[in-house]
Each structure stands twice: as structure tokens, then as C-alpha cells.
Amino acid sequence: DAGVIQSPRHEVTEMGQEVTLRCKPISGHNSLFWYRQTMMRGLELLIYFNNNVPIDDSGMPEDRFSAKMPNASFSTLKIQPSEPRDSAVYFCASSPLVVTGGPYGYTFGSGTRLTVV
Amino acid sequence: GENVEQHPSTLSVQEGDSAVIKCTYSDSASNYFPWYKQELGKRPQLIIDIRSNVGEKKDQRIAVTLNKTAKHFSLHITETQPEDSAVYFCAASSRGRDNFNKFYFGSGTKLNVKP
Numbered sequence: 001d002a003g004v005i006q007s008p009r010h011e012v013t014e015m016g017q018e019v020t021l022r023c024k025p026i027s028g029h030n031s032l033f034w035y036r037q038t039m040m041r042g043l044e045l046l047i048y049f050n051n052n053v054p055i056d057d058s059g060m061p062e063d064r065f066s067a068k069m070p071n072a073s074f075s076t077l078k079i080q081p082s083e084p085r086d087s088a089v090y091f092c093a094s095s096p097l098v099v100t101g102g103p104y105g106y107t108f109g110s111g112t113r114l115t116v117v
Numbered sequence: 118g119e120n121v122e123q124h125p126s127t128l129s130v131q132e133g134d135s136a137v138i139k140c141t142y143s144d145s146a147s148n149y150f151p152w153y154k155q156e157l158g159k160r161p162q163l164i165i166d167i168r169s170n171v172g173e174k175k176d177q178r179i180a181v182t183l184n185k186t187a188k189h190f191s192l193h194i195t196e197t198q199p200e201d202s203a204v205y206f207c208a209a210s211s212r213g214r215d216n217f218n219k220f221y222f223g224s225g226t227k228l229n230v231k232p
Contacts, residue, residue, distance in 0.1 A: 031218055043161070043206065043222045056219060091160065095218060103210050103218035105151040105163040 004109035006092050012115045018080040021112045024073055025094030033106060034067055034077050035091040043091075049075065050097055082116045089113050119144040121209050123223025131231050136197050138226045140207035141189040149210040150190050151220065152181060156203045165192070197230045204228070 005024040013019050025032045033048040047057040049069045057067070064083070069075040079086055093106035120143040130136050142150075151166035167174045167181045167190065174181050178197075183190040194201055204227050208220040 042224050045219070048219065050218070097218065103149050103220075105153075105166050106220070108153075108160040108162070110160050 004092055004094050004107050006090075006109035006112050008112060009110060010113045010115075012117065013082055015083055015116055016081045017116075018078065019082045019086075019114060019116075021077040021090050021092075021114070023075045023077070023092030023109060025075070025092070026107055027073070028096065029094035029107070030072070030097035031095045032069060032075050033093040033095075034075070035093065035108075037089045037091060037111075046077070079114075082114075084116045087114055087116050119147055119209050119211055119221040121207060121221045121223045123207050123226055125226060126224065127227045127229070129229045129231065130197055132197060132199060134197055136194045136201070136228055136230075138192045138205055138207070138228070139189060140191070140209075140223050141187075142209040142221070143188065144209070144211075145185070145188060147209040147211070150181070150183060151208050152192050153206040153208070153222075154203045155206065155225075161206060194228075197228075199230050199232050202228055202230045 004026055007022045030051050034046040036044045036046055044059055046059045047067045048055055052069045065079055067077045089111045091111045092109045095106045096104050121140055123140045128136055148169040152164050153161035154164045155161040165176050165179050165181050167183050169185055172183055178195045180193045204225045206225050207223040211219040
């Protein structure tokens with residue numbers, strides 16, 4: 001398995017532009033998580049999905065952020081409009097959804113380093 | 118929700134010495150505690166985990182202990198090597214009916230192993 005695949009690896013955009021980050025979870029993993037990592041705030045959970053359904057989006061900073069999971073193998077995180085304070089590394093992670101005997105640890109993707117200038 | 122605190126924030130040890138990182142959690146119902154290692158510029162990677170029905174787990178030079186009564190768990194690295202230098206994160210699972218696989222992460226410990 002190729003693991004959790006994120007694209008792009010790096011994104012530099014101008015303030016006000018729309019940014020879309022993409023994630024392909026490990027096949028068979030029914031849970032998908034979007035995290036943001038900065039020096040100041042560490043790892044922040046933005047939103048996560050179980051079986052393609054958003055379970056908790058309380059970490060989404062504001063309405064400029066949105067996330068979708070149209071099917072089990074693809075998710076997007078969109079920022080519109082982007083601002084310099086959105087600059088961070090965005091990680092996607094997935095895990096098996098096992099109610100009895102679980103949970104299990106996440107597998108993280110390589111991340112997208114976003115720079116908004 | 119759960120609150121996970123991690124100490125110390127930085128730790129410097131001499132190669133060959135042991136390193137211990139400690140975490141506390143607030144929700145006595147949390148039942149799964151993973152540890153992640155993140156090397157500079159890379160993704161966090163799961164290195165060991167423990168469930169609440171076990172007090173200790175070991176994997177070569179790495180061990181994790183759990184004290185459910187005191188609500189704390191620790192990562193122990195023995196015979197440290199320069200390649201152990203990284204940021205380590207602890208986490209605790211939620212116990213909600215629908216969000217049982219939501220993890221609460223500690224703030225991280227930067228471990229520096231000096232050759």
C-alpha cells in the first residue's frame with residue numbers, strides 16, 4: 001500500500017486566492033482526519049470523517065475552511081479566501097474504523113506545506 | 118473533552134542514556150494511548166501504543182507504561198541514539214459514542230540526543 005497520499009506537497013499562493021488540498025486515505029480505512037500543524041499551536045484537529053460522514057468539525061477555524069469526502073478514497077480541504085495566518089503544514093491521516101477492539105493509531109500523509117503571501 | 122498534557126517540552130540527553138517523556142490525561146474513560154515520532158520535516162509516525170487493559174508494553178528500546186489510577190502514561194527510550202532525535206507526541210482517545218477514535222494530542226517533546 002502506498003500509504004496516505006496528499007497533494008500538493010508544497011503550495012505557495014497569494015492572499016485571497018482559493019487553495020485546495022487533497023488526500024487519498026489508505027484503502028480500507030474508514031476514518032479520515034485533517035490536521036494543521038504550526039509551531040505555536042502544535043497539531044490541531046480541523047475535521048474528521050467516519051464512513052465519509054463528517055463527525056466533528058469543531059476545529060475548523062472559520063467559514064473560510066471547508067472539507068468534503070465525496071467517497072471513501074478521496075477528501076479535500078479548501079480555504080477560500082486564503083490569508084497569511086493560514087500558512088502551516090496540513091496533514092491528512094486515516095485509520096481503520098473498528099468499534100469493538102479499537103481504536104487504532106492513525107497513519108499520517110506526508111503533509112502539504114502551505115505558504116500564503 | 119479530554120485534556121492531554123505532556124512534559125518536558127524539550128529534553129536533551131547524551132547518547133546511550135535513557136529518556137523519559139510523561140503525559141497526563143483528564144478523562145478516566147480514555148482507553149487507547151498512542152505515541153508518535155516526528156522527525157524534522159516529516160510526518161508523525163506511530164511508534165508504540167498501549168490500551169487501558171495493559172500496564173506496560175515494550176518494543177526493543179522503546180517502552181510505554183500506563184497508570185490508570187493516576188491517569189498518566191510515559192514513554193521510555195533506552196540506549197538512546199542520535200537517530201532518536203525528533204519530536205514525540207503522546208495522545209489519548211476520546212470515548213464518545215460516535216467519536217471514539219478521535220485522539221487528543223499532547224503538545225510534543227523535542228528530544229535531542231547528543232553524540
